[in-house]
Amino acid sequence: MHKPIYITSISSISALGNTTEQVWKNYKSAAHFISEKNGHLVSELSGDSQAEILKLKSLDSKYKALDDSVLFGIYSARKATKKAGWSSEGNFGINIGSSRGATQLFESYHEDFLKNNKAKTLSSPTTTLGNISSWIAHDLQTQGPEISHSITCSTALHAILNGVAWLQSGLCNKFLVGGSEAPLTPFTISQMQALKIYAKQSGQSEDSYYPCRALDLNKKQNTMVLGEGAAMACLESQETPNALAKITGMGYATEILEHNVSLSANGDCFIKSMNMALGDLNPKDIDVIVTHTPGTIKGDTSEFHAIKKVFCNSTPSLTTNKWKLGHTLGASGMLSVEMAVLMLQNQEFISVPYIETQQPKRLKNILVNAVGFGGNAVSILLSK
Structure with missing residues (x-):
């Protein structure tokens, strides 16, 4: 950016x-x-x-x-x-x-x-x-x-x-x-x-x-x-005293479709969108990822594989809000951004209760992911 x-x-x-x-x-x-x-x-x-x-x-x-x-x-x-x-x-x-x-x-x-x-x-x-x-x-x-x-x-x-x-x-x-x-x-x-x-x-x-x-x-x-x-x-576009967070990176990518609702097993579009959003930032500097993970077997695992590919052994803490409020389709990405902003503001990580998640050591940079039918992924990097 x-x-x-x-x-x-x-x-x-x-x-x-x-x-x-x-x-x-x-x-x-x-x-x-x-x-x-x-x-x-x-x-x-x-x-x-x-x-x-x-x-x-x-x-x-x-x-x-x-x-x-x-x-x-x-x-x-x-x-x-x-x-x-x-x-x-x-x-x-x-x-x-x-x-x-x-x-x-x-x-x-x-x-x-x-x-x-x-x-x-x-x-x-x-x-x-x-x-x-x-x-x-x-x-x-x-x-x-x-x-x-x-x-x-x-x-x-x-x-x-x-x-x-x-x-x-x-x-x-x-x-x-x-x-x-x-x-x-x-x-x-x-x-x-x-x-x-x-x-x-x-x-x-x-x-x-x-x-x-x-x-x-x-x-x-x-x-x-x-x-x-x-x-x-x-x-x-200008910094103001009431700013809640800042957008410091953006990424996007689209996969070639195999069928109408396909997403590659490795989450290729996520790999590209996250790398683009990171830019020159070291992956180790990302503290949390708010994942898209809609609760489907293929959707959740493909995004996880993409995260492991991009972050290797320095995978950030992972969380999502869909276990709480379901999948709101076109509104879901912004609700995830709201969750990220609230975590940055309150300096408190919201975990998923039924999975083991490492607690982040700090809350400064949070990546938010979303993807839709057709393999069109977007990643937004938010910073405190």
């Missing part, structure tokens, strides 16, 4: 809560936030967070027609920009991504179409992917550039790549980046089950207390669980 980029605020809404205090408290707990709903394991917003979204929905008549993925994004963006002290006059850029977009709303409109052979008026504008960033821009009344994209599960970290590029180009000095996902619909869960990667119901899994065994390399079955949520970060 030409120069560091500073994170001046980060905010999220997920099963872990909707305030920094709630999120950190729940990270420090050994409990997970996965439960059964309609016969499926999911990680959904808590009751008070759902109430916050309903309150937001009632504030503007137009918001009643929006999908939860958009509302989660608006809610998190409001809080992030307020904490950063940004105003609409700043004309900051926005890049919010989502793997699936308006899943629930699209399914509802399609079901109605099949019944009536006619689409409802708002079925198109409220289900296009770009409506997340455009509605956030509307809500915040900013005039800067608005970008939306979907790059499956690495979407949020690709938003960081894009935001950093705009900042380093000098076209903007502030950029709001993040991801939002509301995938807890029967069809979406059924799609994951069809891939044979979804966790079984409690009582049928290897460990009913921790149904998602992310980063457990000894599991005998896939244990991915879907979660919902959003996370946003405010990026600035």
